[in-house]
Amino acid sequence: MPAVTLAHAHLLLNHVPTLGLIFAVALFLLSLVRRNDELLRASLGALFLVAIMAFPTFMTGYAARVAIRSHPGFSQPLTDAHQGAAVMALIVIEITGAGAWAALWQQRRHGFPRKWTLISVVVLSLISLGLVTRAANLGGDISHPEIRFTQDLHEAEAAVPNDVKGLTTPAISQIVTNYRYVWPICEVVHFIGLALLMGVVLVINLRVLGVGTLKGMDYRDVHKLLPWGVAGFTFNAISGMVFFIAQPQTYTLNLSFDLKMLAFVLAGVTVLYQTMFDELWTLTKYGGASRVAKFMAAAQITLWVGVLYFGRMIPYLTGGAEAGAL
Amino acid sequence: MSGFFQWLEDLPLSTSIAGSDELYGFALVLVLHTIGIALTAGPAAVMSLRLLGVGRPFPLASLRTLFTFFWIGFIGNAITGSLLFMMAATRTGHNPMYYAKLVCLLFGVVMLHRVHHAIERDSTQDGTGALRRSVMAVAVLCLVFWAGVITTGRLIAYTK
Numbered sequence: 482m483p484a485v486t487l488a489h490a491h492l493l494l495n496h497v498p499t500l501g502l503i504f505a506v507a508l509f510l511l512s513l514v515r516r517n518d519e520l521l522r523a524s525l526g527a528l529f530l531v532a533i534m535a536f537p538t539f540m541t542g543y544a545a546r547v548a549i550r551s552h553p554g555f556s557q558p559l560t561d562a563h564q565g566a567a568v569m570a571l572i573v574i575e576i577t578g579a580g581a582w583a584a585l586w587q588q589r590r591h592g593f594p595r596k597w598t599l600i601s602v603v604v605l606s607l608i609s610l611g612l613v614t615r616a617a618n619l620g621g622d623i624s625h626p627e628i629r630f631t632q633d634l635h636e637a638e639a640a641v642p643n644d645v646k647g648l649t650t651p652a653i654s655q656i657v658t659n660y661r662y663v664w665p666i667c668e669v670v671h672f673i674g675l676a677l678l679m680g681v682v683l684v685i686n687l688r689v690l691g692v693g694t695l696k697g698m699d700y701r702d703v704h705k706l707l708p709w710g711v712a713g714f715t716f717n718a719i720s721g722m723v724f725f726i727a728q729p730q731t732y733t734l735n736l737s738f739d740l741k742m743l744a745f746v747l748a749g750v751t752v753l754y755q756t757m758f759d760e761l762w763t764l765t766k767y768g769g770a771s772r773v774a775k776f777m778a779a780a781q782i783t784l785w786v787g788v789l790y791f792g793r794m795i796p797y798l799t800g801g802a803e804a805g806a807l
Numbered sequence: 808m809s810g811f812f813q814w815l816e817d818l819p820l821s822t823s824i825a826g827s828d829e830l831y832g833f834a835l836v837l838v839l840h841t842i843g844i845a846l847t848a849g850p851a852a853v854m855s856l857r858l859l860g861v862g863r864p865f866p867l868a869s870l871r872t873l874f875t876f877f878w879i880g881f882i883g884n885a886i887t888g889s890l891l892f893m894m895a896a897t898r899t900g901h902n903p904m905y906y907a908k909l910v911c912l913l914f915g916v917v918m919l920h921r922v923h924h925a926i927e928r929d930s931t932q933d934g935t936g937a938l939r940r941s942v943m944a945v946a947v948l949c950l951v952f953w954a955g956v957i958t959t960g961r962l963i964a965y966t967k
Contacts, residue, residue, distance in 0.1 A: 664965075668965075675844070676957060677852050679845035682849075683876065697866055702863070789842060793834070793841050796834075
């Protein structure tokens with residue numbers, strides 16, 4: 482039986498930001514028209530999940546690139562164009578996901594999201610939809626000549642949009658190489674984000690687990706810390722993306738990095754659980770959480786420690802001999 | 808000092824960990840040091856943020872448990888940090904960034920001790936009372952010094 486590779490994973494995952502976003506945006510707009518709070522919460526959760534899944538979708542794209550680069554008819558310019566468009570889409574999808582999470586948080590905090598947050602999410606989600614459609618279309622051009630506007634490869638390569646050229650791996654690698662302080666600054670930002678994120682993760686989840694004096698906190702109050710955890714995560718996401726795009730050969734087909742991304746996606750699901758489900762929001766001072774809530778809290782701590790562990794092990798737990806020749 | 812650094816680096820403990828290709832050698836020390844950063848700087852940041860008003864009105868006293876996690880992380884990092892230093896003593900020992908980190912660490916711990924003091928002395932058990940400006944200044948300094956520990960720590964690898 483042929484092995485399932487990350488290239489297969491990319492073919493599977495690339496439908497999440499495209500179809501998932503169409504579904505989430507439609508649900509979101511419907512919830513606004515119907516003024517339905519439950520639908521709104523579900524659609525914001527869906528937008529957040531799409532944003533989480535967009536990371537592994539983007540990153541497995543490099544493995545797909547490695548897999549097809551020796552195929553006849555492989556086009557470097559078309560692949561670069563798809564990557565540039567994907568970077569652009571990823572950035573806006575992540576901002577949209579952050580906005581969706583902020584709206585969910587405000588709904589919990591104030592009973593309803595702020596008007597400006599919702600307007601921002603509407604605008605950002607529509608832009609995301611446009612950008613991801615273009616990235617998907619350019620991705621299709623790589624392996625499906627039948628859907629290109631022209632069957633002539635050179636003509637198709639010449640028509641690559643200019644705005645995506647600055648976001649390709651060589652362009653970003655060049656910036657990191659030319660400005661030698663970029664990498665160390667990103668390292669500092671990555672670790673400060675890590676500390677902030679882990680501090681908030683510990684407090685919130687140890688409260689749910691009922692550890693020591695932390696049990697004296699009302700969940701509604703402790704949850705006010707979460708935007709700081711999200712700020713830490715944002716630092717990590719931005720700096721992490723710079724590392725990845727500048728040196729994909731270090732991360733692509735690396736076992737430790739794959740496990741890090743898996744732990745990251747699962748940790749994102751536990752964060753969504755703690756924001757969306759009602760149960761924890763009734764947790765008052767010295768109140769005990771349910772077994773499910775405790776399981777999710779323990780899982781979240783474990784998963785973030787896993788993200789940290791596998792992140793640090795990237796140079797040591799390697800795999801995939803082809804990666805070096807990206 | 809160069810002779811001392813060389814002696815540290817040549818110790819069997821230093822050479823065996825530095826030369827180990829196994830996952831429980833150098834890589835494990837590095838991982839444990841990173842987890843230690845999360846356990847020290849993370850709680851320090853949360854406690855400082857609470858003193859600055861974030862998360863009000865949860866009671867300051869409820870944060871006491873975090874000090875246990877902080878000290879576990881701190882002792883762990885003192886051990887792993889010493890091992891990391893021993894493995895590269897001749898290089899790190901001559902790097903001013905390393906000493907900048909130690910200074911930030913010293914002031915970070917002093918500020919956290921002041922934060923601890925403020926939490927223990929908090930008389931407003933419901934967490935609604937306003938805190939003095941001096942306490943808030945301590946919280947800001949605590950954040951600055953712990954950010955400094957991380958910054959200088961990361962830059963050791965990029966400076967001489």
